[in-house]
Amino acid sequence: MPYSPDIDRKWQKKWEETKLYKFNPENVDKKLYVLEMFSYPSGAKLHVGHWYNYGPSDSWARMKKMQGYEVFQPMGFDAFGLPAENYAIKTGIHPQDSTMKNIETMERQLREMGAMFDWDYEVITCLPEYYKWTQWVFLQLYKAGLAYRKEAPVNWCPSCNTVLANEQVQDGRCERCGTEVTKKNLTQWFLKITDYAEELLNNIDELDWPEKTKKIQTNWIGRSEGAEIEFKVYGKDLSFRVFTTRADTLYGVTYVVLAPENELVDKITTDGQRKYVEEYKEFAKKQSEIERLSTTKEKTGVFTGAYAVHPLTGERLPIWIADYVLATYGTGCVMAVPAHDERDYEFASKFNLPIKRVVKSSNGEDDVLPYTEYGVLVDSAEFTGMKSEDARIKIVERLKEEGKAEIKVNYRLRDWLVSRQRYWGAPIPVIHCEKCGIVPVPEEDLPVRLPYNVEFAPDGESPLKKSEEFMHTTCPNCGGPALRDPDTLDTFVCSSWYYLRYPDNKNSEKPFDTEWINKMLPVDKYIGGAEHAAMHLLYARFITKALRDLGYLKFDEPFKSLIHQGTILGPDGNKMSKSKGNVVSPDDYISVYGSDVFRLYLMFGFAYTEGGPWNDDGIKAVSRFLSRIERLIERISEIRTSQGKDEIDRDEKELNFTRHYTIKSVTEDAEKFQFNTSISRLMELVNALYKYDNDVKVKNIKFMEDVVADMLRLMAPFAPHFTEEMWEKMGYEYSIFNQSWPKWDESALVKDVVEIGVQINGKLRGRVEVPSNAEDKEIERITLEDEKIKEYVEGKEIKKIIVIRGRLVNIVVK
Incomplete structure (x- = not known):
């Protein structure tokens, strides 16, 4: 029967009954841990984004299985979190009830996808048997x-x-x-x-x-090497430190800035300025950190009425508070050098604060302020004339001798x-x-x-x-x-260690067996969204390293190799959301075409790491492509008993070239998650098979069948249900996924004969076939003997013949 959702159900049942995808722990030496970031069960159904994450990555895992790896591919649910709680507040449905119901639905849909997930290893983070061990991690x-x-x-x-x-x-x-x-x-x-x-x-x-x-x-960790320099508060027994990587600009400090939240602010603010300072502190509370750090936001601030003492010159420097300084970053205090820092320059310009240049370019050409590059010091006492690189060290050394500074490495990262x-x-x-x-x-x-x-x-x-x-x-x-x-x-604490629980998910004595987990980890291929770069992925690395130091792990990193899928946008080019009415449901397509057509279309229609706006114009073409393959299988059945030939002649060599070129291209491209080009190569192979069938009267039927079998093996990861059905129709042994992945033969990629273009005075006039190892003179002879080319050069003086082997011949005539 033609491919349909019924075929999906048939093979999913068979796979389940035969435990085709069960991980065999005895083959741990061949293990390949493939992991997709688990989903949050906030909605009742899978959307296109889930499919785009899980379908193509499952195809990659299937290819690796056929290459001989013992693939471990578990699945679970990141089930705690705010959306379920918000939903409960809105509807009155308890988060546990809505979450578990959604999980039940999504489990069914993931099974219907036909992925290789081994559900024996499922984890659900909101169940006590999981979060018991999340609590254990916290306690350690x-x-x-x-x-x-x-x-x-x-x-x-x-x-x-x-x-x-x-x-x-x-x-x-x-x-x-x-x-x-x-x-x-x-x-x-x-x-x-x-x-x-x-x-x-x-x-x-x-x-x-x-x-x-x-x-x-x-950038998120944000390592900076510099110094902490001490400034005393004028007239008070108080001091504070600033962190700087540019001590060479110290003589250019004209004011200092404290974060509004800094505890020092209340201690130094004068009575005359207290009202304004308090108002500004309330204003700053309403700004997010992202807003406060924005380079485009207009600078705001208030003078505290207090002054700091310059650690080298003894000058009095006004102390301001401003929201562009954060209490949680560095020391929460900044020495302002407006001539050599863009933020300080904007602030000083707005509030008419002094701007003092102390660094110039080494060639003296750049006079535009703020000048933020390294250069040569000016107006910097005994350090004048010194290069910035040297001065930043010498100035800190002097301050260290006086007990006013220490070398420091600072990080943007916060606990x-x-x-x-x-x-x-x-x-x-x-x-x-x-x-x-x-x-x-x-x-x-x-x-x-x-x-x-x-x-x-x-x-x-x-x-x-x-x-x-x-x-x-x-x-x-x-x-x-x-x-x-x-x-x-x-x-994020739940998801920071879940990859460690999967391989030992039924262990009731401990979160995982250390000896076993050291064999199974790290994850070999991790697939998920790029939006997790500075949160989940960073947290997982931290937890891994901490548990290693506590003696529970013997590896340093959780994920050896990582790939990000792109985002499928709505047809309007915007991110899919119910409020915009642009959400695309896979179910509508799968019920008509079957899951393999939908999976193939996702892989063929989009570059996996990029994604793009949804457009279903090509889905019918993908369906027709599978129908063409089905007709090929039927054709093999028709001609199996026909009288053919045993020889490998020119036509067979041509098809064999395409066969091995396809094997090589699909293997290399799919390895890099370049599924769209992999499928394009498969389409070319199917075209070549049709051409062979149509053009060659006496066929090498055994050879043709072998090529079709290779094509099905290559196709299997991308259309698993369909190829199982076609494999069975060919009369082969179950399952196609127990077959070895085809290997290409380099010698088959060297053609006996190649076709090259022929140009006359730079214009393409024809094509000729020449032996692939022919010398230039032989190529010239064959070209000039071609009947079509003779028409163009006959009676004309040939001034020059240029041969570019394997590509073209250019004949220059007068």
Whole structure:
């Protein structure tokens, strides 16, 4: 029967019954761990984005299986998080109920996709048997001093009366009610990712990752080598330090700037300026960090009334506060050198502050300010005339002698804030005792279960605080009354280690067996969105390194090789969303064409790492392509008993060339996830088979069948159900995925005869066939003897013949 969704169901049933894709742990020496970033079950159905992530990457895994690898390809769900909680607040359906229902639907759809996922290894992060071990990971970090608690600013919506995660803030406003978001200090839990900043940077070049992603992480970590320089506050027994990489510009400092949140501000602000400072601090609270760091935002600030003392000249420098300085970056204090820094220049120009040039270009040609390059120092006392590179070292050395500076390496990266004041997440496994302080929950008492009956409508406090049953407990140390931590963990903590749980997902004694996990990890090929570059991918690297240092792992990186899929946009070119009405459902196409046509179209119609706007104009053509292959299979059945030939003649050699060229091209392109070109090559091979069948009267039927069989093997990863059906029709043994991937023969790619173009005075006039190893004189002779070429040169003087072997002959005539 023609390919249809019925064929999908037939083979999915057979694959399940025969356990075709079950991972065999005994073949761990041949393992290939292929992992797609697991999805969040926020919607009831898979959309095109899921298909685009999982379908083509499954095709890559299928090819590797046929190449002899023992493919481990699990699937699960990143099931905690804000969307389910927001949905529950809106509809009254409990997050656990909606999440598990969505998972059930998505599991069915993923099975219907026909991917090789081994569901025996599934993980679901919202189930206690998983988050027990998320809590365990947290406790190991706490015991190692890598988890700590401190007060920190968070996003606060005064209307909803609740803390908002960064993803809940849109353009500085609450996504729920549109109210302007402010900042509020709360006591939060952090993980010390900064302890690994240097290693996270040092190892990144060794990874087989997209260069853009590695650059994003490098910039996010933001390593700077410089010095911390001390400035005293004039007239007070107070001082502060600034971090700078350009100590050579120190003589150009004309004012200093503190972050509005800096605790020093209240201590130094004069009575006359206090009203203005307080107003500005409230203004700065309403700005997001991204807004505050924007280079295009107009600079704002307020003078505190206080002055700092220049550490070298003793000059008095006005102390301002401005929102372009962050308390959480560096020291929260900046020495302003407006002649040599763009932000400082804009600020000084707006507020009429002095601009003093202390660096000029070495050739003296660039007089435009701000001048931000290295050069030669001017107006810098005894350092005048010195090169910037030398002066930045010498100035710091002098300040060090006077106890006013120290060499410092600074990072843009900040510790990972993991506390969340919301319900749908893993409870933080910590107990607060009045007598003993912070007490970690004993490991034997894990998991700290998330209670079901909790009122989670936002009212400004963590929802778990309202659960008397949850909050009240006894202290493991003293046995006295104590309270549990009311916060839950950031869902990124759940996904920061899930790849370690998959291979040992049923282990009830520990998160994973160290010996086994060291055989299975790291992940060989990781596939997912580029938007995770500076969050999930960075967090996973940190957790891996921390668990390694704690003795649980023997590898340094979680993901050897990484590839990002592009994004399929709506037909209007915008990101798909229900509100825009541009969401494309795969189901509509699959019910008509079958999943293989849809999968093939996604791979053929888009470059995998780029994506693009949805357009279904070509899907019918893909369906016709499969029909052409089906007719080829029927043709083989027709001619199998016919009288053919045994010889390999010119026509067979031509088809054999295309066959091996296709094997080589598909193998190399698919390896690089270039599926669109792989499928193009397969289409060319099918065309060549049709040409052979139509043009050659006496065929080598065995040879033709072998080529068709190779074509089906090459096609199998891209259209798994369809090729299983065609393989069966050919009468071959089940399954095509137990077959070896075809290998190309280099000798078959050397043609006995090649066709080259012939130009007369630069214009193409014909083509001739010549032996591939022919010398220039032989090529000239064959060309001039060609009947069509004779017509163009007859009676004319041939001035020159230019031969470019394998490509063309150009005849110059007079």
